[in-house]
Amino acid sequence: MVIGPLLDAHVHPGSRVLDLGGFDGSITEHLQARGVHVTLADLDPDGVTQARARGVPGVVASATELPCPDRSFDVVVCCDLLPCIPEDLHEAVFHEIVRVLAPDGWLIMTIPDAALHLPFVDMAAAYASWRSMKGLSRPRIDELSRRAGLSISGGRAYFGLPARLFYALAFFLNVPPRGTRLKRALWRYVVAGESYWCPAPQAHLIVGQPARPA
Numbered sequence: 149m150v151i152g153p154l155l156d157a158h159v160h161p162g163s164r165v166l167d168l169g170g171f172d173g174s175i176t177e178h179l180q181a182r183g184v185h186v187t188l189a190d191l192d193p194d195g196v197t198q199a200r201a202r203g204v205p206g207v208v209a210s211a212t213e214l215p216c217p218d219r220s221f222d223v224v225v226c227c228d229l230l231p232c233i234p235e236d237l238h239e240a241v242f243h244e245i246v247r248v249l250a251p252d253g254w255l256i257m258t259i260p261d262a263a264l265h266l267p268f269v270d271m272a273a274a275y276a277s278w279r280s281m282k283g284l285s286r287p288r289i290d291e292l293s294r295r296a297g298l299s300i301s302g303g304r305a306y307f308g309l310p311a312r313l314f315y316a317l318a319f320f321l322n323v324p325p326r327g328t329r330l331k332r333a334l335w336r337y338v339v340a341g342e343s344y345w346c347p348a349p350q351a352h353l354i355v356g357q358p359a360r361p362a
Contacts, residue, residue: 161184170227239295242293251358266312311346
């Protein structure tokens with residue numbers, strides 16, 4: 149999991165974490181065993197039901213209108229959500245994230261790049277299967293962050309060519325058709341290896357905080 153080290157660094161016992169657009173809670177479920185208070189918000193009722201079955205409290209809600217008080221979370225985790233939301237609502241999502249973050253809180257966000265391409269894959273079919281639109285360029289992410297009052301303090305580019313090739317073959321094209329457990333285990337090594345070698349990355353890992361008044 150590309151955000152794993154960031155969760156270890158910024159999430160502590162007692163932290164209040166919002167899993168925004170987390171569907172079934174699989175990314176943040178494990179945090180609860182560390183004494184973390186996780187809340188999931190997703191517009192898909194089926195995902196929220198699955199999250200609750202995992203023991204993750206969830207609410208059906210839009211990312212542009214969260215039923216949460218101001219400054220109510222120490223960390224917001226948001227993985228690959230923006231491409232699933234119409235472009236004209238992206239700025240509202242960033243503003244809502246900043247609204248619910250504590251002044252010293254952290255946003256950990258992943259966003260595919262607008263130029264994302266999986267080898268040997270019809271990308272129109274891929275986006276349709278993901279129920280998603282194209283991602284965002286880094287300049288666009290920077291612009292949305294600035295407008296919302298979010299200061300980007302870290303992160304990196306990821307999902308390089310080796311990872312995209314493995315993902316396309318193993319998961320999208322399902323080659324070979326067996327060995328799902330082995331493919332998932334190998335995928336974890338591929339993701340971990342991107343910290344050392346990541347040619348031609350096409351996704352963004354963003355770490356930010358509400359901007360402090362000048």
